[in-house]
Amino acid sequence: MIEVVSRSRCVGCDLCIRVCPTDVFERDTDGIPVIARQEDCQTCFSCEIYCPVDALYVAPLTGPAPDGSPHREEEHLAATGALGAYRRTVGWGGGRTPGSRYDRNHLFTAGMTGQPGTRPNPLSGPGLPQAESPGPDLASPH
Amino acid sequence: MTRPTQTGLSLDTDVMVLGGGPAGAWAAISAAEAGARVVLADKGYLGTSGAAASGGNNLWYLPEDESLRARAVADREALGGRLTDRRWMERVQTETYRQINRLAEWGYPFPRDEHGNERRSSLQGPEYMRRLRRKVHRSGVHILDHHPALELLTDADGTVSGAAGLRRQEGWTRWQARAGAVVLATGGCAFLSGAFGLNVDTGDGHLMAAELGAELSGMEFSSVYGRSPAFGNHTKGLMMQFASYYDASGRPLEAEGHKGAELIARRLAAGRPVHARLDRAPTALRQSMRQAQPNYFLPLDKAGVDPFDEAYPLRLVFEGTVRGTGGLRLLTPDCATGVPGLYAAGDVATRELVTGAASGGGSLNGAWAISSGTWAGGGAARFARNRGALPPRHNLRPAGTTALRAAPPGGHPTTRAEVDETVTTVQKEVLPLDRNYFRTADRLHTSLRTLDTLWGRLADQPAATDGRTMLRAREAAAMTAHARWMYRAALAREESRGVHRRDDRPGTAARFEHRLMVSGLEQLDVRADPVLPVLTAKGTRAARIAAGDASQERRVS
Ligand SMILES: Cc1cc2nc3c(=O)[nH]c(=O)nc-3n(C[C@H](O)[C@H](O)[C@H](O)COP(=O)(O)OP(=O)(O)OC[C@H]3O[C@@H](n4cnc5c(N)ncnc54)[C@H](O)[C@@H]3O)c2cc1C
Numbered sequence: 001m002i003e004v005v006s007r008s009r010c011v012g013c014d015l016c017i018r019v020c021p022t023d024v025f026e027r028d029t030d031g032i033p034v035i036a037r038q039e040d041c042q043t044c045f046s047c048e049i050y051c052p053v054d055a056l057y058v059a060p061l062t063g064p065a066p067d068g069s070p071h072r073e074e075e076h077l078a079a080t081g082a083l084g085a086y087r088r089t090v091g092w093g094g095g096r097t098p099g100s101r102y103d104r105n106h107l108f109t110a111g112m113t114g115q116p117g118t119r120p121n122p123l124s125g126p127g128l129p130q131a132e133s134p135g136p137d138l139a140s141p142h
Numbered sequence: 143m144t145r146p147t148q149t150g151l152s153l154d155t156d157v158m159v160l161g162g163g164p165a166g167a168w169a170a171i172s173a174a175e176a177g178a179r180v181v182l183a184d185k186g187y188l189g190t191s192g193a194a195a196s197g198g199n200n201l202w203y204l205p206e207d208e209s210l211r212a213r214a215v216a217d218r219e220a221l222g223g224r225l226t227d228r229r230w231m232e233r234v235q236t237e238t239y240r241q242i243n244r245l246a247e248w249g250y251p252f253p254r255d256e257h258g259n260e261r262r263s264s265l266q267g268p269e270y271m272r273r274l275r276r277k278v279h280r281s282g283v284h285i286l287d288h289h290p291a292l293e294l295l296t297d298a299d300g301t302v303s304g305a306a307g308l309r310r311q312e313g314w315t316r317w318q319a320r321a322g323a324v325v326l327a328t329g330g331c332a333f334l335s336g337a338f339g340l341n342v343d344t345g346d347g348h349l350m351a352a353e354l355g356a357e358l359s360g361m362e363f364s365s366v367y368g369r370s371p372a373f374g375n376h377t378k379g380l381m382m383q384f385a386s387y388y389d390a391s392g393r394p395l396e397a398e399g400h401k402g403a404e405l406i407a408r409r410l411a412a413g414r415p416v417h418a419r420l421d422r423a424p425t426a427l428r429q430s431m432r433q434a435q436p437n438y439f440l441p442l443d444k445a446g447v448d449p450f451d452e453a454y455p456l457r458l459v460f461e462g463t464v465r466g467t468g469g470l471r472l473l474t475p476d477c478a479t480g481v482p483g484l485y486a487a488g489d490v491a492t493r494e495l496v497t498g499a500a501s502g503g504g505s506l507n508g509a510w511a512i513s514s515g516t517w518a519g520g521g522a523a524r525f526a527r528n529r530g531a532l533p534p535r536h537n538l539r540p541a542g543t544t545a546l547r548a549a550p551p552g553g554h555p556t557t558r559a560e561v562d563e564t565v566t567t568v569q570k571e572v573l574p575l576d577r578n579y580f581r582t583a584d585r586l587h588t589s590l591r592t593l594d595t596l597w598g599r600l601a602d603q604p605a606a607t608d609g610r611t612m613l614r615a616r617e618a619a620a621m622t623a624h625a626r627w628m629y630r631a632a633l634a635r636e637e638s639r640g641v642h643r644r645d646d647r648p649g650t651a652a653r654f655e656h657r658l659m660v661s662g663l664e665q666l667d668v669r670a671d672p673v674l675p676v677l678t679a680k681g682t683r684a685a686r687i688a689a690g691d692a693s694q695e696r697r698v699s
Pocket residue numbers: 021160161162163164165166183184185186187191192193194195197198199200201202289290291292327328329330338340342343344345346347377378461464465487488489490502503504505506507508509511
């Protein structure tokens with residue numbers, strides 16, 4: 001669920017309010033969004049991707065993070081690079097390459113029922129094409 | 143065309159599209175290309191809303207190779223329990239191929255393989271839907287985000303003539319659109335289970351169509367659950383092909399293949415933990431795995447779990463008719479529902495024609511959304527054009543039956559607590575694995591008694607006074623109707639086939655090799671579809687190609 005709106009980072013662009021499919025945010029009197037209905041959050045990470053300044057953090061949990069959880073600590077999240085991690089991965093924002101350019105999904109669907117190609121057998125055997133190593137390092141911090 | 147009214151927004155258009163997932167977006171593009179004025183209203187936001195936006199879509203995108211395509215049809219036909227229609231499958235192959243190639247022209251950043259060829263069979267959700275939104279916008283379509291539709295409007299003859307709903311971010315005022323035809327593209331129904339991106343999909347369109355007498359099909363194929371980390375809701379499954387499964391003490395479970403899926407479900411239904419670890423993933427491939435399915439890894443990364451190294455607990459999250467198969471029955475190649483002026487595309491329509499009894503998640507649903515969206519948009523545009531002038535406003539009739547009219551004197555408006563209780567009641571019948579994944583006649587009967595009683599109460603439920611509750615009340619009613627259709631059809635199909643598992647009727651029965659239609663709101667009716675599956679019969683050209691007998695083929699023809 002959405003846990004953090006960084007008031008220091010937010011530039012009040014309203015994008016998260018517009019794009020959240022379940023209408024979780026409200027605009028505060030000072031123009032910064034607040035999490036008005038956390039219980040409606042469906043943990044889809046969309047707001048994170050759209051926020052241009054990496055001001056949002058969505059925890060991977062279906063319920064609210066408990067008090068004292070690192071998922072609620074803005075400083076910790078900023079320090080570990082968790083803010084904006086998904087946006088980096090999908091390659092949105094100036095100067096980045098769209099993540100879809102590195103999408104080698106066809107390796108993983110080859111030979112599945114109704115799909116072209118042959119299924120490597122065993123899956124982890126030498127028949128499976130090996131990856132080159134394009135693109136940024138996506139192992140994200142935690 | 144736009145005229146603000148005291149109560150909100152009033153519009154006129156040729157084609158009204160309800161829903162802004164891929165099916166709605168392709169329908170809008172197609173209707174606009176056919177020369178229609180188009181308005182598209184989404185409950186959320188065209189770009190982030192719906193199953194594809196967060197999940198992404200691997201596609202049934204096959205090169206123009208006749209034998210490859212024929213084999214793919216035959217394979218899916220078998221997987222789909224022989225309920226499919228080969229003609230529709232072939233059309234979907236052709237249409238998906240055409241439209242995805244256009245998407246490439248519009249700039250979707252596809253990857254290139256080692257030979258420098260673009261690979262176009264996978265769409266990453268946020269990128270896909272952002273591109274579609276741009277194309278929809280450039281096609282001149284009027285996009286209304288946060289405009290959930292509540293009901294359809296008809297003229298005096300019962301021809302669909304528009305829709306009405308709420309403006310969620312404009313003080314919950316009303317909107318009303320008069321239209322020559324309507325495309326429903328509101329997605330499947332996942333019953334607010336919380337599954338990744340699916341809480342917008344509550345079956346609203348099915349209810350709207352059924353209120354005008356539309357029939358549904360394949361509703362028994364609705365027992366699909368996705369695997370997610372136990373702490374989350376992220377039902378991305380493709381990478382789990384590399385998983386091994388363990389019990390709580392780390393002992394391996396024999397969980398391979400079809401039988402394995404059932405074993406996992408049975409364990410979880412019994413409250414026994416199942417853990418997964420991607421220990422069969424070759425090290426050299428791990429970076430590619432991350433790049434192909436970032437939304438599988440993201441929640442695990444955030445939780446500090448390295449799935450290659452550490453077994454994490456699983457749960458199964460219900461995905462209903464999103465990754466299930468059932469929906470509105472289609473009568474024509476351009477996706478008409480049988481209600482004049484009403485078309486359906488994507489998950490709101492039955493996908494049995496192309497996926498049969500098997501889940502369409504994983505390549506066919508996405509292809510279906512593109513193709514059926516394209517056809518429905520074109521069909522609606524033609525209908526609107528042939529129809530001519532829009533009916534006068536004073537002749538428009540709201541078609542909604544439940545939760546929309548003011549409380550009668552002495553009655554009280556529906557409250558949020560009442561609506562929440564409805565949702566909980568329905569969820570108790572459809573979410574548990576031992577009700578829905580593993581079905582028996584007894585349990586279906588028990589659930590239906592509860593659900594039928596519930597519907598009896600909802601049938602003349604008055605509207606709530608605030609918009610948020612009014613919308614949720616319609617969603618709750620839609621879910622109730624959906625659950626009843628599912629279970630009524632599940633009772634009638636006295637066998638197990640595809641994703642429909644009857645513990646009391648294991649195995650398929652030849653006498654059920656046909657589709658089942660279900661209709662009605664008060665009184666439900668189930669019957670065999672008189673239109674039979676069209677299969678790759680032995681001896682046909684397609685069957686010979688599928689069998690790889692191309693040389694023979696050339697001699698014969
Ligand atoms: C996790 C996941 C992974 C998947 N992966 C694949 C895959 O790899 N390959 C594949 O082929 N398929 C896959 N699928 C299925 C595929 O995503 C769907 O079939 C596809 O998105 C259907 O498109 P749609 O437009 O019909 O529905 P959706 O994408 O669900 O969109 C429905 C839209 O309707 C809107 N709406 C709902 N009610 C109303 C209302 N009352 N008024 C206005 N708007 C409304 C919603 O806001 C939403 O935007 C996956 C599904 C999931 C859940």
